Amino acid sequence: MDKRPLGKTGLDLTLIGIGGFHLVETPMAQVDAILNRYLDCGGNYIETAADYGAGLSEQKIGRAVAGRRDAFILASKTTARDAKSARRSIEKSLENLRCDHLDILFLHAVQKPNDLEQMLAPGGALEAVQRAQQSGQVRFIGITGHGHPAVLLKALQQFEIDVLMTGMNYYDYCNFPQVEEELIPLCRERGIGLIAMKILADGYLYRSVRHALRYTLSLPVAAAVLGINTLAYLELDWALAQEFRPMTAEEREKWLAEAPELGTKVCRQCRKCDRPDWRPSEFFALEGLIDRQMDDGSIPEPPDYALRERLKNWFNQADEARERYRGLLQRIDPQVDYRHLNVLCPYGIDIDRKLKRVHAKLGDDGRIV
Numbered sequence: 001m002d003k004r005p006l007g008k009t010g011l012d013l014t015l016i017g018i019g020g021f022h023l024v025e026t027p028m029a030q031v032d033a034i035l036n037r038y039l040d041c042g043g044n045y046i047e048t049a050a051d052y053g054a055g056l057s058e059q060k061i062g063r064a065v066a067g068r069r070d071a072f073i074l075a076s077k078t079t080a081r082d083a084k085s086a087r088r089s090i091e092k093s094l095e096n097l098r099c100d101h102l103d104i105l106f107l108h109a110v111q112k113p114n115d116l117e118q119m120l121a122p123g124g125a126l127e128a129v130q131r132a133q134q135s136g137q138v139r140f141i142g143i144t145g146h147g148h149p150a151v152l153l154k155a156l157q158q159f160e161i162d163v164l165m166t167g168m169n170y171y172d173y174c175n176f177p178q179v180e181e182e183l184i185p186l187c188r189e190r191g192i193g194l195i196a197m198k199i200l201a202d203g204y205l206y207r208s209v210r211h212a213l214r215y216t217l218s219l220p221v222a223a224a225v226l227g228i229n230t231l232a233y234l235e236l237d238w239a240l241a242q243e244f245r246p247m248t249a250e251e252r253e254k255w256l257a258e259a260p261e262l263g264t265k266v267c268r269q270c271r272k273c274d275r276p277d278w279r280p281s282e283f284f285a286l287e288g289l290i291d292r293q294m295d296d297g298s299i300p301e302p303p304d305y306a307l308r309e310r311l312k313n314w315f316n317q318a319d320e321a322r323e324r325y326r327g328l329l330q331r332i333d334p335q336v337d338y339r340h341l342n343v344l345c346p347y348g349i350d351i352d353r354k355l356k357r358v359h360a361k362l363g364d365d366g367r368i369v
């Protein structure tokens with residue numbers, strides 16, 4: 001399995017890592033088998049979080065592979081925002097994981113401006129994390145966030161970060177294009193290591209695993225973290241990573257055009273329908289913020305319906321979307337017929353209908369159309 005450097009840390013990660021979230025629901029014997037098989041194959045990155053199952057994921061990892069601690073790079077996360085809670089969280093993680101240091105400690109789920117302010121304030125979590133780094137309990141400091149990366153972009157300007165992890169997949173590229181267009185280039189420029197999560201968009205891309213992994217590993221990331229909860233999935237994912245070849249620019253475009261989950265409903269943010277004084281894609285990006293463009297008014301098969309309903313508001317950014325929509329509304333009138341724009345979209349999107357659906361979702365006087 002190929003390894004890639006993690007920014008300036010000096011660590012090299014195998015292309016796929018194991019994420020600990022799903023280990024909470026996985027029986028202990030299976031966790032043991034999966035993690036040990038992963039290490040036997042040569043995998044070297046395992047990550048978890050203090051919050052996953054209130055420490056249960058960490059405890060299971062500690063029980064399964066603490067005896068092989070030198071064979072892998074270990075990361076955990078804390079959602080604590082003040083120094084005292086962060087110190088307790090780090091101590092507890094080390095106890096649960098049965099080790100004396102973490103290779104990476106992530107400040108976890110930093111998504112609201114308030115999260116960042118609290119962490120950076122005097123007596124905030126960053127103080128405790130930096131002290132843990134000085135004492136050797138933590139080697140590198142990371143940050144994670146989900147959805148729109150505005151707060152992560154701000155964090156990069158405010159303190160020294162070694163590693164950044166966020167969702168990266170072809171579906172959410174259409175919802176949060178700033179991840180690939182702004183966040184990744186900035187991290188590369190600063191030598192910050194990048195780790196991808198949510199390559200299947202929280203499971204939404206379950207029909208396209210091969211393409212999804214290939215798309216994400218074609219980005220300049222050190223590794224993609226996968227939620228593996230059976231040995232069969234481990235074998236499959238490992239085989240896919242072994243056969244990985246980067247997508248060319250043409251292959252990427254082709255996949256963005258053909259991906260079944262995108263169809264004629266999801267705006268690819270290509271901006272080919274830009275008007276001189278407004279851009280439909282800006283409206284559709286707000287739809288991405290509120291429900292990841294998932295609710296298109298169609299009635300899918302029951303399993304897809306259930307998945308869509310569960311995931312569409314996963315990142316809880318609706319308030320921000322509504323506020324920004326009020327500003328954008330000065331540029332168009334949702335009652336006007338915009339069907340003449342439809343021919344501009346190479347993906348067959350009914351731009352007029354979609355603008356009206358966005359208004360139904362975000363406008364104060366919105367009505368479902």
Ligand code: SF4
Nearest residue numbers: 267268270271273345
């Ligand atoms: S042309 Fe289609 S895909 Fe491109 S920005 Fe406009 S609506 Fe989105």
